[in-house]
Amino acid sequence: MTQTYSPIAGLHHVTAISGPAQANLDFYTRTLRTRLIKRTVNFDAPEMYHLYYGTEDARPGSVLTFFNREDDTRGRAGEGAAQAFAYAVTPEALADWRAELGGTRFTRFGAEGLALTDPHGQAFELIADPDAGPWGEFHSATLWLADPAPTADILTGVFGYEYIGEERGTGGTRQRYALPGTAPGRILDLWRADTPVAARPGPGTIHHIAFRARDAGHQMALREVLLARGERVTEVKDRQYFKAIYFREPGGVLFEIATDGPGFATDESMAHLGESLQLPPQHEPRRAELEARLPTLDV
Ligand code: ZN
Numbered sequence: 001m002t003q004t005y006s007p008i009a010g011l012h013h014v015t016a017i018s019g020p021a022q023a024n025l026d027f028y029t030r031t032l033r034t035r036l037i038k039r040t041v042n043f044d045a046p047e048m049y050h051l052y053y054g055t056e057d058a059r060p061g062s063v064l065t066f067f068n069r070e071d072d073t074r075g076r077a078g079e080g081a082a083q084a085f086a087y088a089v090t091p092e093a094l095a096d097w098r099a100e101l102g103g104t105r106f107t108r109f110g111a112e113g114l115a116l117t118d119p120h121g122q123a124f125e126l127i128a129d130p131d132a133g134p135w136g137e138f139h140s141a142t143l144w145l146a147d148p149a150p151t152a153d154i155l156t157g158v159f160g161y162e163y164i165g166e167e168r169g170t171g172g173t174r175q176r177y178a179l180p181g182t183a184p185g186r187i188l189d190l191w192r193a194d195t196p197v198a199a200r201p202g203p204g205t206i207h208h209i210a211f212r213a214r215d216a217g218h219q220m221a222l223r224e225v226l227l228a229r230g231e232r233v234t235e236v237k238d239r240q241y242f243k244a245i246y247f248r249e250p251g252g253v254l255f256e257i258a259t260d261g262p263g264f265a266t267d268e269s270m271a272h273l274g275e276s277l278q279l280p281p282q283h284e285p286r287r288a289e290l291e292a293r294l295p296t297l298d299v
Helices: 021-031 091-101 148-159 216-228 284-293
Strands: 011-018 035-042 045-054 063-068 081-089 104-108 111-117 123-128 138-144 162-169 172-178 187-193 205-213 242-248 254-262
Touching (some): 011 021, 011 254, 021 035, 021 045, 021 063, 045 284, 081 091, 081 205, 091 111, 091 123, 138 205, 148 162, 148 172, 148 187
Parallel strands (some): 205 254
Antiparallel strands (some): 045 063, 111 123, 162 172, 172 187
């Protein structure tokens, strides 16, 4: 297939579900020392926080967001969902993090890594990369699939990924795909476990992963190609900090394609990201009520 549009650049953000917001905030800002870059609500369910973390400059490819549920009834990773996200770190930093956090060491496609879980059971990894950028940029994400083939077809046929190889891991097989270029989060691993496990959404699981479109035109071109393939893609949704389209890929994982712009310094300045609750225009009239309902956070 001849592509008349550019490939995806890499991951834009990963959105997971956490338990109570304060423990989530403490872990990602105090323990992992990423920056709280946005404090808002779930636009589709504004009674819950939506906290965003990332690099100091809040760049796409570093953005990790959580729908923060005060009810911590855990979900379960399994087929049809993303299983883990991974940060890129230099080999020296990996050793420092291991001394600080513990975790389980692994080697994957020749790189050392550390497997960890956050306070609500979300699996994440630190993977050594000599070319790692600023702390907080993604290395990769892992999708857990019953059959990787149809997902791989979207990745290579539409998004511009290339097949890198396959590796046997503990309890399953991992296929690696990567995008050209040097953008963060340009690796995607497709994991197939030997024993089927169905995913159950809830705290400790990933809700969706978002890929980067350069701009609205790029996003629209990708949307047209996906629609022509029969994928059920949503209309463009205004997520305040980016424009987004969504579809459930054939393996069951919710995919989003998000634009780089306008970015996170739209409703507050870069110096003050995350310091106060930001509401989109549709929820601003409910500010007093929502602020009263949402738990107070010690930021
Ligand atoms: Zn998203």
